[in-house]
Amino acid sequence: MDRLRAYEIFMTVVSKGSFNKAADLLDTSPANVTRYINDLEAYLGCRLLNRSSRKLSLTESGEALFERCKSILAEVAETEALVSSAAIQPRGRLRINAPLSFGILHLAPLWPEFIRRYPELELDISLVDRVVDIVEEGYDLVIRISRAGSVNHAARKLASSHNVLCASPAYLQRHGTPLMPDDLKEHECIIYTYSGDEWNFTDSSGRIQQVKVKGKVHTNNGDTARAMALSGCGIIWQPTFLIGPDLVSGALVALLPDYKLPDIDVLAMYPSRRHLSVKVRVMIDFLVEAFAGTALWDRKAK
Known part of the structure; x- marks a missing residue:
């Protein structure tokens, strides 16, 4: 027996007050509805519904199950609403790691504007020059200065520097x-x-x-x-x-104007392209916008 389906049918029968109406709503047959209710009663070891030719009523056990199922469904609906809202409006804590000097010079001035745009987000910013493990250390986003992107994580280029x-x-x-x-x-x-x-x-x-x-x-x-x-x-x-x-x-x-040192990229790195949370997505988009075009430091340096 598919217990989740059985509970769904039970709730529909009670709310509609009829096996036939429940069958119509669920696009199945009255016989199938009856079978699920019988199987659910057998599984629980108690009668849930009193049936007569004219009336359908809940037993004491059925009443208890109905109230509990209503409570569970309400919690599920509330959770779905919360998750759906979070998918639209970013909220919660965003853990970011960046190199010390770059973080102070070029990221710190950006954070006030980001918080103004997304007031329900909290920033947890760690500045350290060593290469961190994004997953193991629990970061949502890492800014990395690198000659080449990582093969282990998704990355988006923000800027280059000579x-x-x-x-x-x-x-x-x-x-x-x-x-x-x-x-x-x-x-x-x-x-x-x-x-x-x-x-x-x-x-x-x-x-x-x-x-x-x-x-x-x-x-x-x-x-x-x-x-x-x-x-x-x-x-x-x-x-x-x-x-x-x-x-x-x-x-x-x-010095040595006729010789070049390797350029470096400023990368926004995150654990995976799949299931990218909205809070990470808005931060990446924000940084791409902030560093668009020729980087300010190279415009000044020319």
């Missing part, structure tokens, strides 16, 4: 200006932990040159590398989203 080799005028005045990638071997370089000490450059012909550099300072934070370079401590390569204003002001000077 990497630029640079140093302060004071450093260059003391130590000279490198003209070729190999010249960097004789310079003090500030090494970003996640990029390592082997720097790859592409020349105008597309040939890649790799240089192993050295330096007294290693750091896993781009702001620290920038601060060291601004103070004249060495040469760095960092993305224009971090050093763009310094290049415009002349506080840092771009």
Whole structure:
């Protein structure tokens, strides 16, 4: 016996007060309705309905079952309404992870407008430069700075940023200006932990040159590398989203203009394209809108 179907038929019989009317509404035969009611009574071990040729009435057990089923159906309807409403109006907590420097410089200014647009959403924002596990650590959305997207999760590109080799005028005045990638071997370089000490450059012909550099300072934070370079401590390569204003002001000077470092993408990553919640969808759309066109940091850097 299909118990869910049996309960549905029982509720319909009671609400319509007739086996025949219930059969018409459910598009089945009166005999089938009778069979389901008999099977349900046999399963529960009690009579649910008193039948006569003129009247149908509930037994005490039937009354109790009917009231309980009504309560359950009301809860189901309320839950469906809540879920349906949430699918239209985003609400709840949205857990986001982003790199520290990018999060402070380029995401933090966006959050007030997002909250204004979606007042029923709460933001739980974590800034850390290490690569997090989206699923294991329970994030809804991760902003990642990457040369290539992840194969494990869905991603949407928000923007690109150029990497630029640079140093302060004071450093260059003391130590000279490198003209070729190999010249960097004789310079003090500030090494970003996640990029390592082997720097790859592409020349105008597309040939890649790799240089192993050295330096007294290693750091896993781009702001620290920038601060060291601004103070004249060495040469760095960092993305224009971090050093763009310094290049415009002349506080840092771009080096090796005939050689390119690999560009990077700013990605919005999420666990799966399937069953994408509305709260994640509106955040992604919001960020795509905010970073549309040529990124502000690269417009300033040119």
